[in-house]
Amino acid sequence: MLRLWKWYQNCLATHPVKTQVISSGLIWGVGDIAAQTITHSTAKKHHHFQEKDKELRINWKRVATTSLFGFGFVGPVGHFWYEGLDRYIRLRLCLHPNSFRFVATKVAVDGFIFGPVDLLVFFTYMGFSAGKSVHQIKEDVKRDFVPAFVIEGGLWPIIQVANFRYIPVRYQLLYVNLFCLLDSCFLSWFEQQEDAPWKQWLNSFLPSKEKRRQGE
Numbered sequence: 288m289l290r291l292w293k294w295y296q297n298c299l300a301t302h303p304v305k306t307q308v309i310s311s312g313l314i315w316g317v318g319d320i321a322a323q324t325i326t327h328s329t330a331k332k333h334h335h336f337q338e339k340d341k342e343l344r345i346n347w348k349r350v351a352t353t354s355l356f357g358f359g360f361v362g363p364v365g366h367f368w369y370e371g372l373d374r375y376i377r378l379r380l381c382l383h384p385n386s387f388r389f390v391a392t393k394v395a396v397d398g399f400i401f402g403p404v405d406l407l408v409f410f411t412y413m414g415f416s417a418g419k420s421v422h423q424i425k426e427d428v429k430r431d432f433v434p435a436f437v438i439e440g441g442l443w444p445i446i447q448v449a450n451f452r453y454i455p456v457r458y459q460l461l462y463v464n465l466f467c468l469l470d471s472c473f474l475s476w477f478e479q480q481e482d483a484p485w486k487q488w489l490n491s492f493l494p495s496k497e498k499r500r501q502g503e
Contacts, residue, residue: 299457307460308362314464315357319350321468352416360408361467362460368401369459385452393451394444402443406435439470 298306327343372393376382382389410431414424446466454462 304363304366307366308358310461311362311365311464312354312358314468315361316350316354318468318470319353320345352413356409356412365460365463369456372396373456390448390451394447397447398440398444402439403436406432
């Protein structure tokens with residue numbers, strides 16, 4: 288394990304972007320395999336399958352699609368996001384590293400800028416990958432965005448406090464990617480739930496104007 292860690296450090300030092308891209312893609316692919324396994328087990332437990340469908344068959348096309356999201360978005364964008372966020376807050380806002388204001392500002396900016404963008408890109412990308420029209424994707428985003436943002440918004444700030452307080456900048460995306468193994472599993476599973484009752488319940492808390500817009 289120590290040799291693997293040293294090898295990763297060396298790759299990160301010599302090819303930082305490439306290393307982040309490859310690791311992100313692999314992690315998101317593994318997360319989708321886990322999501323398919325969980326979804327299959329849940330459906331099997333509730334007898335939602337015919338007899339011929341009881342055996343788990345991994346949809347490798349979906350795994351590749353999800354993995355490409357890690358390769359094409361999470362890896363490169365995440366690398367430059369964490370590097371740029373740290374520089375901006377240290378040099379432009381002049382906040383002392385690891386101070387309360389430094390960490391709190393990072394968590395707030397990450398949660399209210401990168402978090403929503405990440406979700407919107409994910410749902411849009413998965414929609415186009417599935418061959419959906421722009422109108423269908425808009426409806427999916429209206430249905431899925433708020434529930435996903437609420438659930439993730441309750442978890443990621445806690446994760447990011449530890450990240451921004453204790454993890455060196457060059458390893459922050461790796462730290463996030465380890466949790467993205469769970470997050471990619473969650474988002475892949477979440478995207479498959481369509482009009483689940485609990486999604487409708489979360490969307491019921493939207494302002495009345497937004498509800499009318501979703502009902503159009």
